[in-house]
Amino acid sequence: MDTERLLKIALEYFEHEYAPYVGGASLLAGAVIWFCATDISRVLKHTAYRLCYQQESGKAPIPGPLEDTRIIRFIDGPRMVTEYRQKYGPLYRVFCGDIPEIVLTDPDDIRAYYHGDAKVHFKIPNIGFGEYMGRVLGQSVGVKHNEDWRRLRTHIDPHFTAQKASELLPIMISDTDKWIKSLPRLSHVVRNEKDNKLVIKAEELVSILPFKMIARRVFGELVDDKLIDELFHLNLVHERVINHTFFGKFEQWKIFRYLPVQANRDVDGFEREWATLLKRTSLEAERKGITTTVGELYKNMKEGHMTFLEFAHSIDEILFTNMDVTTTSISWVTAQVAMNPSVMTRLHKEIDDALSDEHLGSNRQDRADAYIRKTDTLLHYCYLESGRLHPVLFYSFPELTAEPKIIHGYYIPPKTSVLIDTYTLNRDAPVWGTDGRVFRPDRFGELLPTQYRYSYWRFGLGPRKCVGINFGDKIIKTVLMGIMEKYSVEVVDNYLGEDFTKFVHAPAGTMVFTPRQSET
Numbered sequence: 324m325d326t327e328r329l330l331k332i333a334l335e336y337f338e339h340e341y342a343p344y345v346g347g348a349s350l351l352a353g354a355v356i357w358f359c360a361t362d363i364s365r366v367l368k369h370t371a372y373r374l375c376y377q378q379e380s381g382k383a384p385i386p387g388p389l390e391d392t393r394i395i396r397f398i399d400g401p402r403m404v405t406e407y408r409q410k411y412g413p414l415y416r417v418f419c420g421d422i423p424e425i426v427l428t429d430p431d432d433i434r435a436y437y438h439g440d441a442k443v444h445f446k447i448p449n450i451g452f453g454e455y456m457g458r459v460l461g462q463s464v465g466v467k468h469n470e471d472w473r474r475l476r477t478h479i480d481p482h483f484t485a486q487k488a489s490e491l492l493p494i495m496i497s498d499t500d501k502w503i504k505s506l507p508r509l510s511h512v513v514r515n516e517k518d519n520k521l522v523i524k525a526e527e528l529v530s531i532l533p534f535k536m537i538a539r540r541v542f543g544e545l546v547d548d549k550l551i552d553e554l555f556h557l558n559l560v561h562e563r564v565i566n567h568t569f570f571g572k573f574e575q576w577k578i579f580r581y582l583p584v585q586a587n588r589d590v591d592g593f594e595r596e597w598a599t600l601l602k603r604t605s606l607e608a609e610r611k612g613i614t615t616t617v618g619e620l621y622k623n624m625k626e627g628h629m630t631f632l633e634f635a636h637s638i639d640e641i642l643f644t645n646m647d648v649t650t651t652s653i654s655w656v657t658a659q660v661a662m663n664p665s666v667m668t669r670l671h672k673e674i675d676d677a678l679s680d681e682h683l684g685s686n687r688q689d690r691a692d693a694y695i696r697k698t699d700t701l702l703h704y705c706y707l708e709s710g711r712l713h714p715v716l717f718y719s720f721p722e723l724t725a726e727p728k729i730i731h732g733y734y735i736p737p738k739t740s741v742l743i744d745t746y747t748l749n750r751d752a753p754v755w756g757t758d759g760r761v762f763r764p765d766r767f768g769e770l771l772p773t774q775y776r777y778s779y780w781r782f783g784l785g786p787r788k789c790v791g792i793n794f795g796d797k798i799i800k801t802v803l804m805g806i807m808e809k810y811s812v813e814v815v816d817n818y819l820g821e822d823f824t825k826f827v828h829a830p831a832g833t834m835v836f837t838p839r840q841s842e843t
């Protein structure tokens with residue numbers, strides 16, 4: 324009998340005897356590998372955790388759910404935070420993948436958490452979101468800590484000061500005016516021919532406008548329609564990349580990068596094009612003798628103050644990643660003012676008065692400029708109140724304690740990952756009173772910032788705050804003023820839901836813009 328025939332018989336025998344078990348065996352092996360990779364590690368960490376994190380008195384472990392909150396913290400936030408808070412109390416433990424994290428909801432606990440060591444809190448590599456996040460933003464300023472973080476902020480901060488934001492304000496106002504004029508013609512806006520009413524989905528209200536404003540800061544005089552188109556095209560790829568980063572199940576593992584899948588093609592393609600664009604614009608700025616943020620940071624990079632990846636990831640974070648944050652903030656505040664007609668009526672009047680107030684300036688542009696800068700206006704309070712009720716994340720991104728702490732009676736060892744449940748804090752902290760869940764902007768006229776320092780999370784708490792803090796408020800107030808100057812807004816059926824398709828949640832509903840009397 325030749326070998327070939329022997330092999331055939333052997334295979335037939337194997338197939339006959341064992342085939343029924345092969346599928347089952349592979350399934351079993353798969354399940355074991357999966358279990359080993361995820362659940363066993365989680366159970367072990369949970370056990371270790373229970374042994375280490377004892378309550379000072381009574382030795383009870385910090386309670387918390389076993390489910391993985393890595394993805395649900397973005398898509399199921401309101402259910403998650405409400406249920407956990409009710410079940411486990413004001414301080415509890417969750418998992419991000421297999422990383423245990425402590426969640427704080429109480430202002431006193433948050434004060435204790437920042438006390439003493441806030442300046443040296445650490446960040447977990449890739450803020451706990453694994454390898455894919457590392458490839459996209461792993462070297463950005465927001466993911467660094469201690470000396471590296473301070474070094475990057477030293478170079479980046481001077482480009483985003485209050486002074487720089489004020490300098491850009493006139494352009495923000497004229498960009499907004501142009502956008503308002505173009506609204507009836509935009510592809511996502513439906514215009515009713517008869518009465519000029521515009522129908523717009525809340526989640527789609529603005530897209531390119533804030534993007535353009537930040538691009539102006541980053542690329543300065545290099546900004547033209549061509550560059551904006553190019554950046555906007557890149558942003559479409561970036562949106563997919565960010566979705567994989569936060570919502571991808573397998574993208575967190577190292578091995579994923581070797582798979583021939585779209586998520587990898589997206590991140591590699593983005594990285595290549597982004598690097599090319601950054602180099603090209605930096606060199607163009609240098610050649611033309613134009614001072615731009617991108618050109619200056621590129622110089623810092625060449626002088627050895629940062630690596631190319633730190634430079635590229637940080638500008639990505641500033642321009643692309645924070646775009647959704649800013650656009651959803653604009654959608655929320657517009658929708659919330661629309662849901663509260665009495666607030667809108669007062670806001671209309673305040674805007675009309677300000678724009679005709681000669682004390683604020685000799686022309687509309689100067690008056691608008693002065694009005695937007697004021698922080699004791701209903702406009703400002705609406706911006707604060709909307710951010711209070713809808714902070715961009717349900718859980719803040721984690722920071723690790725540097726020193727051992729006792730918080731809420733629990734011993735928290737150094738390097739514990741800690742989150743803030745922003746949703747609960749911003750609504751239920753005692754300082755907000757019994758109407759903490761209601762949109763009432765005037766509360767900010769009654770309270771001093773020191774009174775809500777640890778009860779309001781918007782641009783981050785502690786020393787580590789958003790780089791764009793001076794820009795975010797001006798962009799939001801400028802666009803809200805622009806809309807309310809020209810339109811009255813309603814939300815169809817008074818229905819305002821939440822759209823969880825992005826890592827920051829946007830309002831879901833349909834808004835109707837009616838031109839105000841003077842505009843008809």
Ligand code: HEM
Binds near residue numbers: 466640645788
């Ligand atoms: C309304 C708009 C915005 C909101 C609500 C917002 C909110 C935040 C929050 C909560 C953080 C995290 C702070 C932390 O780690 O605890 C952050 C970080 C950051 N934001 Fe913003 N942001 C906004 C707009 C912007 C804009 C327009 C820019 C660009 C100039 C920007 C750039 C950054 C950067 C670079 C970081 C990382 C800072 C660091 O960790 O050192 N943000 N932002």
